[in-house]
Amino acid sequence: MNTRQLLKVSVLTVLASFSFAVSGNAKVNVSPDDYKVVLSLQKVIEAVAEEVRPAVVDITSVTTVKFQHPAIPPEFKDFFREFGFPMPQFPDVPQEFEKKSLGSGFIVKVKDGWAYILTNNHVVDKAKKIKVKLYNGDIYTAKVVGKDPKTDVALIKIKVGNKKVPVVRLGDSDKIKIGEFVIAIGNPYRLDGSVTHGIISAKGRHGLGLNPIENFIQTDAAINPGNSGGPLCDIYGRVIGINTAIVRNAQGLGFAVPINIAKKVMNDLLKYGKVIRGWLGVYIENVSPDVASKFGIKRGVMVTKVMKGSPADKGGLRSGDIIVSYNGKPVKGVSDLQLKVINTKPGEKVKIEIIRDGKRKVLTVKIGQMPQQEMVASALSTLGLSVQKLTPELKEKFGVPKGISGLVVTDVKPGTPADDAGLKVGDIIISAGTEPQNLKPVKDVDEFAKLVEKAKDKGVLLKVYRNGFSFFVVLKVEE
Incomplete structure (x- = not known):
């Protein structure tokens, strides 16, 4: 009996057995069969807890947080210089301190005396020390096998030797x-x-x-x-x-x-030793309902641009093509196609069904391996932000003065960190850094993406130009 059948039987049985008196004080009659139904549900949860809990571990990660003294305002610096007083120092303030983070994980396999544990990347990211406590109370120092910030998954391991440790079963x-x-x-x-x-x-x-x-x-x-x-x-x-x-x-x-x-x-x-992902090399967007209706489809994605020399280019995809299926499976939208592609092994040939000029066509495309720059630039998508290098054409389009340079914001998704920070399409990001002291001009998208990826935990300080005014915002992914 599956979950839905069990729930249906439970509800019907309980409803059928409840009888309410006509008087003001309702009386409920419960039969032994009613308790059997409820107990059967309870036993399922008990069985899962009994099997899985011993394989769940407690993870404590220790990271080092550097402390920076507050900047001294220029007027105070001038005061100390004018009267010959020494600049104030902060000898008793620690330069750095340790921060502990707590999380969970579960043992997925044991091999050659090592127990492997799956957890979140943000639980162990940047940790200089990781302690794992098993359900029986044993404590081990863990090593990181690898991390994947893109999916927030990490794999760590502990040396258990010949000790038997419980392992979970993985589903589908x-x-x-x-x-x-x-x-x-x-x-x-x-x-x-x-x-x-x-x-x-x-x-x-x-x-x-x-x-x-x-x-x-x-x-x-x-x-x-x-x-x-x-x-x-x-x-x-x-x-x-x-x-x-x-x-x-x-x-x-x-x-x-x-x-x-x-x-x-x-x-x-x-x-x-790293995550290998497939790559198609196209810019895509969801097909609107009106466009989909004209082409006689329910869903699909529109190819807006094909990268020169990419697998898509070599496979014959063109701007304006509507992708409706990938390897025989319907494409529901942009995120669906992206997941299908990145989960395809590089080198594998796939069948991509498209609509071009109103006619359906199937292309065979050999999927490539995602370039490193593509993986780094995806950090911006996490924040809901798209930027481009500020070219003379874009300067003219957005009315940017000659003396302003940087990256122009071309898209901000609603409800994302970029939107929360107040960024808007047409804003010019002039400089960026983790602190006011290390602000640097931004001219390259990849360098900016790397800065965001590296410093997103504490936020990136941006100097932004908009309509003749400059101001600062902090771009940060909230935990």
């Missing part, structure tokens, strides 16, 4: 359905082995501005700080996701990375 996140029961396990606020349950509220959530690559499972199972990196399981105890994020000041809005994405990251890290 492509087969999950909205409404299915799920169980989340983790260590919120250091409350080890906490178990919550709920349902899958939605699939394929993207555009949240959390990761460059987003395809989240949404759940109403309670997830709190410290749950990050823990498993989201189905009713059979199989892990179908990694609990990753919550929406602040909201209830029932938790998100998990699908386990199939995490499995690919893990396998690539173990085999290649």
Whole structure:
């Protein structure tokens, strides 16, 4: 009996057995069969908790945070110079301090005396020391096997020798359905082995501005700080996701990375030492409903530009083509196609069905490997920001004076960190840095993307020009 059938039987049985008296005090009659139905549901959750909890670990990562003294205003500097006083020093203020972060993880395999643990990248990112506590209380120092900031997945390992440690079973996140029961396990606020349950509220959530690559499972199972990196399981105890994020000041809005994405990251890290992703080399946008109706389709993506020399270029794709299927599977939208491509092994030939000039056509394209610059530039998409080098043509288009140079903002997605920072299309990013003291002119998109990728945890300070005025904003991904 599957989840839906079990739920249906439960509801019908309970409703049928409840009889209410006509008098003011309602009386409920419950039969032994009613308790059997409820107990069967309870036993499922108990069984999952009993199997999975021992494989869930507590992760403590230690990072070093550098402290910078507040800048002394120029007028005070002039005062000290004029009267010959020495500049104030701060000898007792520490230059750096250690910060501890808490999270969860789960053991996925044991090989050659090492236990491998999946968790979130943000749980162990930039950590100089990682401690892992097992369910039985044993504590180990962990090593990072590899990290993937694009999906927020990391793989770490601990040396367990000949000790037997429990391992979870991994499920298939492509087969999950909205409404299915799920169980989340983790260590919120250091409350080890906490178990919550709920349902899958939605699939394929993207555009949240959390990761460059987003395809989240949404759940109403309670997830709190410290749950990050823990498993989201189905009713059979199989892990179908990694609990990753919550929406602040909201209830029932938790998100998990699908386990199939995490499995690919893990396998690539173990085999290649890095994540290998497919690359097509096109700029695309969703087809509007009106355009889709004219072409007799429900969904698809429009190719707006093909990169010269890319796999798409070599395979015959052109600007204006509408991609409707990829390797025999319908293309639902931009994010769907992106996921399909990056999960394709470089070198594999795929069939791409397009509509060109009203006629359907199937192209065979050999997928390439994503260039490093493409992966770095995707950091900007996480913030909902698109920029271009400020050319003479763009200067004329946006009415920018001759003395202004930098990068022009060409797109800002609503509800993203770029939007929250107040950036608008046509703004000119003149300079950027992590602090006022290290602001530097920005002229290259790749260099700017690298700066954002490197400093997004503490934010990037931008000097922006707009309509004759200059001002500062901080671009930062909120945790």
